[in-house]
Amino acid sequence: MENLIERAANDLLHSKYAIALTGAGISTESGIPDFRGPKGIWTTDKEAEAKAYKRYELFLSDPKAYWEEILGFKGTYGRFYTEIRKAEPNPGHYALAELERLGIIKCVITQNIDGLHKKAGSENIIEYHGSVNKLRCVSCGSRYEFDEVSLENLPPRCKCGGIMKYDVVHFKEPIPLDVVEKSGKEASECDLMLICGTSAVVYPFAGLPRMAKLRPGVKIIEVNAEPTPLTYEGISDYLIQGKTGEILPRVVEEVKKRL
Numbered sequence: 001m002e003n004l005i006e007r008a009a010n011d012l013l014h015s016k017y018a019i020a021l022t023g024a025g026i027s028t029e030s031g032i033p034d035f036r037g038p039k040g041i042w043t044t045d046k047e048a049e050a051k052a053y054k055r056y057e058l059f060l061s062d063p064k065a066y067w068e069e070i071l072g073f074k075g076t077y078g079r080f081y082t083e084i085r086k087a088e089p090n091p092g093h094y095a096l097a098e099l100e101r102l103g104i105i106k107c108v109i110t111q112n113i114d115g116l117h118k119k120a121g122s123e124n125i126i127e128y129h130g131s132v133n134k135l136r137c138v139s140c141g142s143r144y145e146f147d148e149v150s151l152e153n154l155p156p157r158c159k160c161g162g163i164m165k166y167d168v169v170h171f172k173e174p175i176p177l178d179v180v181e182k183s184g185k186e187a188s189e190c191d192l193m194l195i196c197g198t199s200a201v202v203y204p205f206a207g208l209p210r211m212a213k214l215r216p217g218v219k220i221i222e223v224n225a226e227p228t229p230l231t232y233e234g235i236s237d238y239l240i241q242g243k244t245g246e247i248l249p250r251v252v253e254e255v256k257k258r259l
């Protein structure tokens with residue numbers, strides 16, 4: 001393990017354009033519940049799950065009713081949002097922010113919607129599945145924070161006149177085009193990808209490491225509690241197995257020793 005941490009530090013220092021990919025694993029260490037684990041949001045509340053599956057269709061057919069549902073979250077799904085608002089970044093988030101400040105990590109692409117990378121100080125963040133803190137115009141793609149928008153008349157509208165939806169990407173909703181483009185560009189330009197707390201099985205996000213791997217010489221490092229399909233398929237060069245909140249700060253420590 002020590003060897004792998006040193007190896008990761010060396011690889012990061014020798015990279016020219018390193019990016020990080022993060023998933024639920026980094027957020028569960030901040031106490032954010034998952035959806036499909038034994039005590040997950042969907043596992044314990046099938047009705048909430050069924051509603052979530054229909055949420056995007058509801059937006060398309062009746063945006064006002066959709067917004068009433070979004071603003072009136074109750075029950076288990078409400079628990080998720082309450083937990084998110086209480087959550088604080090953990091040492092894993094801070095370590096990635098530190099690597100960005102050091103000029104090593106150029107971008108964080110996250111599947112998480114909790115906004116914790118920003119809270120931890122990361123700046124160049126692509127929120128692949130949107131953010132709980134934002135609204136998005138479906139016409140022009142502009143994002144707004146909740147306090148910038150009046151929710152008096154539903155659905156809220158953008159300055160361009162377009163209807164806004166919650167920025168969070170729902171089931172069956174396509175990933176916003178700007179996000180697909182930006183993250184595809186990052187994955188095809190990076191020379192190192194640090195994948196933290198995700199098994200990368202949900203597409204299209206899961207395509208990013210595979211896209212990076214197509215170019216020879218690109219280093220792919222995983223930090224995860226368990227081996228993943230990326231490990232088994234040989235997409236990643238190596239896996240540092242354990243908690244992101246413990247491993248990433250040690251990697252940063254090793255990087256700093258070598259600067």
Ligand SMILES: [Zn+2]
Nearest residue numbers: 137140158160
């Ligand atoms: Zn707009």
